[in-house]
Structure formats: structure tokens, C-alpha cells
Amino acid sequence: MKTSGLSLGKRLSLSFAAVIALMALLAILASIRIEGLNGATELIVNDRYPKTHIANEVKSQINVISNSMLNVLIMADEGQIKGEIETIERVSATNDVAISDLDKILTDAKGRELLADIVKIRDKFRPLRESFVKLISEEQKEEAQVKYLFSMRPLQKKYFAALDAFVNYQDSQMKTAGVNSAEVAVSSKRWILILSLAAVALGIVSAWLSTRSVIKPITAMQSTMTEIATSQDFSRRVPVERMDEIGMSIVAFNAMIEKIHESSAQLKQKTADIQAMMQYIPQGIxxxxxxxxxxxxxxxxxxxxxxxxxxxxxxxxxxxxxxxxxxxxxxxxxxxxxxxxxxxxxxxxxxxxxxxxxxxxxxxxxxxxxxxxxxxxxxxxxxxxxxxxxxxxxxITEIKQLAAEAGAQKRELEIIGQILAINQEKFHEFIDSSAKFLSENKQIISDVGADAARRTDPEVITELFRNMHTIKGNARTYGLLHLTNMVHEAEQTYDHLRKDPDAVWDQEKLMEQLSAAAEAIEEYARINETKLGRKGPGRRGGVEK
The missing domain is CATH 3.30.450.20 (PAS domain)
Incomplete structure (x- = not known):
């Protein structure tokens, strides 16, 4: 077939198609052969070997049962005899499970026929084993020995012969699978080698022909590209002298240079915009x-x-x-x-x-x-x-200040609402009584501070707690929530001193809490007088709380 009149793309396509066809054939052959190898390997690993392994386990279990029977016949210690009987029962149960597993995985007729012989002997052996155990349990060792030697031992030999026949059959099956696997591997290696050499040879020829028709125009184009890259003159273009794939590549390259030219101008504009934004944006970045x-x-x-x-x-x-x-x-x-x-x-x-x-x-x-x-x-x-x-x-300094002022105003409005809900006379009575209790606590704390021996006096601490508890109770009754929360902290400190004999008397902390409570009461009194104009005890008849 003549290819001189074909375009570069078609010539390359034909060459690559031939190589790809060979590679595809190689891949298909390899896949088929590997699948065959996998099948043979899986047959050995998942079928032949497990069956042989289970059969050998059954033989081992029969040996364990036989040894335990012999041990029982020669042992005199009841504890040891009991242990051997338990071994016989446990291994017999395991033996039944193993034979059941074989029955589940066997599929071929010959294997099932051999297994049927094993099961028939096992079924004859089982009542003899149970009778043997019963005789031993009834301390009739002589009868058990006779049963073992003349009934069980011959049957046990048949049991082993049937298992050996099964194992030999499975071994032959495994060897056959191994031989088949080896033959498949050798055949696969030979064909893969032949097709690989053919693909390499075709690829070399195709590469040489393609390179000869491409390298010259590409070298010329590369030279011009290098000059553009070095000079950063994106207004230059590569001359188009042919309209095959190489020529179309040059056209595409020229279009790309045009896009780069446009992008470069846009980038400069965006950079200028960012600089202007960074200059005038009212934020620190x-x-x-x-x-x-x-x-x-x-x-x-x-x-x-x-x-x-x-x-x-x-x-x-x-x-x-x-x-x-x-x-x-x-x-x-x-x-x-x-x-x-x-x-x-x-x-x-x-x-x-x-x-x-x-x-x-x-x-x-x-x-x-x-x-x-x-x-x-x-x-x-x-x-x-x-x-x-x-x-x-x-x-955000100003924003924080405004937020703080708004919070203070909100608190003040809440306090006003709480005060207005109380009769004026009762409110002044509460303020006066609270001031009196605080004054008493201050005097007690000052006196105790100078006399360390009184710091653990229950009467002193109880009086401090009672005064502060009274203030908190009245505040809670009247709904003075901000004051209640403030007084609660001091009350808890007194309660801790009252309940814990080892609690430390912190003079500074007690005075700070007392001052905080006094300031809270003064805040309520100040708002009542300055914001609401309710000076003095007022008259009775307001809404009672």
C-alpha cells in the first residue's frame, strides 16, 4: 500500500493502528492465558488442597481418639481418665464437623464415592466409640479393652485406608492441575514473546518513518518559538508554509500566542486595578x-x-x-x-x-x-x-464602644423594668434592709480579719450567710435578677465556709464580693432615684410584688 500521498496524521494513524492491534492481540492472549493460570491455581488452592488438608485433619483426629482410648486403658487416675474421655468426645465432634465440611465442598463423582466410604466406616465406628466410653465410665476396663482390640482396631484400619484412598485421589487431582497450569504458562510465555517482538519491531519502523517526516518542520518551528520566548515579543508569529498537521499546529500556536498577548494585556490591567484597590480600600491588608x-x-x-x-x-x-x-x-x-x-x-x-x-x-x-x-x-x-x-x-474600636454602650443601656432598661414592678415603699425597705445587712457583714468580716481564731466560729459564718441569703431571697422575690446573681456569688462563698471546716478564709476575696454586692444595690437605688425620680419611701397603695 502506498502512503506517500497520505497526510502525516493518516500515516501515523496506520502505524499506530498496526502497533495497537498487535498490542491488543497480545493483551487478549495474555488475559486468556492468565485467566487459565488463575483457574488452575484457584482449583489447587481453593479445591484440591483444602480437601486434602481436611482429610489429613480427619486422620489426625482419629489418631488422637485412638491414643486417648489407649491412655484410658492404661491409666489408673480417675481425673486423667476423665480428661482423656473429654478429649475423645471433643475430637469426635470436631471429626464430624470436618467430614461434614468435606461433604459440602465435594462436587466430583469419584470424590463423593470415596467420601461415602469414609462416612460409612465413621458411622460404624461411632457406636463402638460410644460403647467404649460407656464401659470405661462403668469401670469395665477389661471389656473395653476387648472391644477396642477386636472390634474397633480393625475398623480403625479400614477408616485409615479409606482416608488414604481419598487423600491419594486428591493428590493425583492436584498434580494433574499443576501439570496443566505449567503447560499453559509455557505456551503463554512463547506466544507473548513472539507478539511482543513483533510489536517492538513494528513500533521501531513506524517511529523512524514518522520522525523523518516530522522532525524538520518541527525544528524550524521550535527555533521561532525560542526566539519569541526569549524576546517576549508576543506580536511575532510563526510562518505557515504547509497545511498538514504540522501546519495546523503552527496555526494553533499562533492563535495561542495571540491569546497570550491578550492575556498579558489583561494581566497588566488587573495588576493596575489591584494596586489601585490596595491604595484606596479602607481596610488594612x-x-x-x-x-x-x-x-x-x-x-x-x-x-x-x-x-x-x-x-x-x-x-x-x-x-x-x-x-x-x-x-x-x-x-x-x-x-x-x-x-x-x-x-x-x-x-x-x-x-x-x-x-x-x-x-x-x-x-x-x-x-x-x-x-x-x-x-x-x-x-x-x-x-x-x-x-x-x-x-x-x-x-473596630468604635464598634466595640457602641456595643458596650448598647449593652449598658439594655441592662439599665432591664433594671428599670424590674424596679417598676415593685411598690415604691417596699423597694426602699428592701434597699434599706440590704444596706443594713451588708454593713453588718462588713463589720463582721473586718473584726474577724483581725482575730484569726474567730474565722472558724460557726456562729460568725452562719450570721454572714444568713444576712446574704436574706438579701438574695428578697431580691429574688421582687424579681431583681441582676442583683440576685451578684449576691449569689457571695452567698456561695459563705456556704462553702459553713460546710467545709478546712475552707480558707480569704479576707480580700470576701471584701471584694461584699463591695460588688453593695455596688449592685447602689446601682438599683441610683436608677430608681435618677431615672425614675422615685425618691423617698413613697405612699402605700402601689402594686405589691
Whole structure:
């Protein structure tokens, strides 16, 4: 067949088709032969050998039973005799299971015929064995010995002969399967070698012919491509002198260069846009590279947030966390986490992102404290490895202040609602009585502080607890929830001192809790007077609580 008029693609296709056909034939032949080998191997491993193994196990079990019978006849110790009888019963049960397993897996007629002989002898042997055991149990050893020697021993020999016949049959079957497997392997090796040599020879010829018709135009195209790559002049194009596959490749390459030219212009525009965004976006953005250093490119607004121009190449810990409320342990944790992310899989960042601080209070050079919100993100390469870590910084100081003010206002409104639900006269009675109880507790704590012997006096501690419990009970009755929670802490401390003789008297803690309770009561009284204008005890007749 003449191929001079064929295109390069068709010539290559014919050559490759011939090689592929040979390779496919080789693969099919190999698959068939391997399947044959697998079948022969599986026959040996899963059929022939297991049957032979089980038969040998049965023989071994019969030997164990026979030995135990002999042992019983010569033993005098009842415990040993009992142990041998148990062995006979246990091994006999195992023997029945093994023969049952053989019956399940045998399929050929000859094998089943041999197994039927084994089962027939086993069925004759079983009642003799049971009779033997019964005689031994009844201490009739002489009768048992006679039964063993003249009834069981001859039958046992037939048992072994039947098992040997079965094993020999299975061995012959296994040898036959092995011979067949070897013949298949030799034949497969010969044909695979012949087809492999033919495929290699055809491939060499095809490669030589294809290379001769392709190498020259490709070399010319490669030279022009190298010049374009070196000069970075994407306006140049490779001349198209032929319209076969090589010519079409050159056309495609020229189209690719055109796309690269366009992408290059778009990339420059996007870079300019990003630079403009980084210049004017009202948020601090930076990236962290190796050794935890800040990349020279960062948003201009970052200088306003951190109030410094010394940012590029600074250590991130010094730039963000110096003069902050984060202790040395937290800073060390953040520094170690950032170092561990760079160069590792992005999954490592996801698993350990919780180690990074999300909010920090930083003291500025003039003493002001800024609250900074920190948002961390990984920058990855094509292999999803972290190359840099991006940090977005927001100054949320004012937001935090507004949130705190809103929280205080909410608390104040809740307290007002609680006060309004109480009769004015009862409220003032509660405030006065609470102040009195707190004053008594303060005096007791001060006196006991100077007299260590009274710190374990049950009467003193009981009085402290009773006063604070009374305040909490009244506050809970009137629905003064914020005050109830505050007083509860002091009450629990007194209760602990009351129940635990070894509890430590912490003078400073007791006074702090007392002061906190007094401040809470004063807060309720102040809101009642300043916000609600309810000064004095008022008149009776309001809504009782």
C-alpha cells in the first residue's frame, strides 16, 4: 500500500493502528492465558488442597481418639481418665464437623464415592466409640479393652485406608492441575514473546518513518518559538508554509500566542486595578511570607490603622502584637502556627486556624488602645500548598464602644423594668434592709480579719450567710435578677465556709464580693432615684410584688 500521498496524521494513524492491534492481540492472549493460570491455581488452592488438608485433619483426629482410648486403658487416675474421655468426645465432634465440611465442598463423582466410604466406616465406628466410653465410665476396663482390640482396631484400619484412598485421589487431582497450569504458562510465555517482538519491531519502523517526516518542520518551528520566548515579543508569529498537521499546529500556536498577548494585556490591567484597590480600600491588608515577614505590598490604609509606615519586611508579631493585651504564651502560639502553615498543605491551615487570634487590643504610641479585628486566609499555589498567609485588619474600636454602650443601656432598661414592678415603699425597705445587712457583714468580716481564731466560729459564718441569703431571697422575690446573681456569688462563698471546716478564709476575696454586692444595690437605688425620680419611701397603695 502506498502512503506517500497520505497526510502525516493518516500515516501515523496506520502505524499506530498496526502497533495497537498487535498490542491488543497480545493483551487478549495474555488475559486468556492468565485467566487459565488463575483457574488452575484457584482449583489447587481453593479445591484440591483444602480437601486434602481436611482429610489429613480427619486422620489426625482419629489418631488422637485412638491414643486417648489407649491412655484410658492404661491409666489408673480417675481425673486423667476423665480428661482423656473429654478429649475423645471433643475430637469426635470436631471429626464430624470436618467430614461434614468435606461433604459440602465435594462436587466430583469419584470424590463423593470415596467420601461415602469414609462416612460409612465413621458411622460404624461411632457406636463402638460410644460403647467404649460407656464401659470405661462403668469401670469395665477389661471389656473395653476387648472391644477396642477386636472390634474397633480393625475398623480403625479400614477408616485409615479409606482416608488414604481419598487423600491419594486428591493428590493425583492436584498434580494433574499443576501439570496443566505449567503447560499453559509455557505456551503463554512463547506466544507473548513472539507478539511482543513483533510489536517492538513494528513500533521501531513506524517511529523512524514518522520522525523523518516530522522532525524538520518541527525544528524550524521550535527555533521561532525560542526566539519569541526569549524576546517576549508576543506580536511575532510563526510562518505557515504547509497545511498538514504540522501546519495546523503552527496555526494553533499562533492563535495561542495571540491569546497570550491578550492575556498579558489583561494581566497588566488587573495588576493596575489591584494596586489601585490596595491604595484606596479602607481596610488594612497584608500578606505574610517566609520567616513571618510582611510582604512589601500591602494596602495603604494599613498605615493609618497601625499608625506607622514601617511595615514592609517587619516581623508580623512585632508589627501587630507588640504592646497588645496578648500574653507571651498566646503570641508564641500564633507565631508557631503561622510558621507551620507556609509551605504546607492548605488543609493544615483549616485544621489549626483556631490557634490564630481573631481580635487584639493594641496600645498606640500616645496611650490610646485600639481594638483590631484580625481575619486570616491562606494563599495557595496550584498544588494547594500555602505560599503566603493573608491578614485583613479592621479597626473596630468604635464598634466595640457602641456595643458596650448598647449593652449598658439594655441592662439599665432591664433594671428599670424590674424596679417598676415593685411598690415604691417596699423597694426602699428592701434597699434599706440590704444596706443594713451588708454593713453588718462588713463589720463582721473586718473584726474577724483581725482575730484569726474567730474565722472558724460557726456562729460568725452562719450570721454572714444568713444576712446574704436574706438579701438574695428578697431580691429574688421582687424579681431583681441582676442583683440576685451578684449576691449569689457571695452567698456561695459563705456556704462553702459553713460546710467545709478546712475552707480558707480569704479576707480580700470576701471584701471584694461584699463591695460588688453593695455596688449592685447602689446601682438599683441610683436608677430608681435618677431615672425614675422615685425618691423617698413613697405612699402605700402601689402594686405589691
Amino acid at each position: 497584608l500578606t505574610i511570607q517566609g520567616s513571618n515577614k510582611v510582604h512589601p505590598e500591602y494596602s495603604a490604609f494599613l498605615e493609618s490603622i497601625l499608625e506607622t509606615k514601617d511595615i514592609a519586611a517587619r516581623d508580623i508579631m512585632d508589627l501587630v502584637f507588640s504592646n497588645s493585651a496578648c500574653n507571651a504564651e498566646i503570641q508564641s502560639q500564633v507565631e508557631a502556627a503561622i510558621s507551620a502553615y507556609i509551605g504546607e498543605d492548605a488543609m493544615n491551615f483549616e485544621f489549626n486556624e483556631h490557634l490564630l487570634v481573631q481580635e487584639v487590643e493594641k496600645k498606640m504610641s500616645d496611650g490610646r488602645v485600639k481594638v483590631l479585628d484580625l481575619s486570616w486566609s491562606p494563599i495557595t499555589d496550584d498544588q494547594d500548598n500555602v505560599v503566603r498567609v493573608m491578614l485583613c485588619v479592621r479597626d
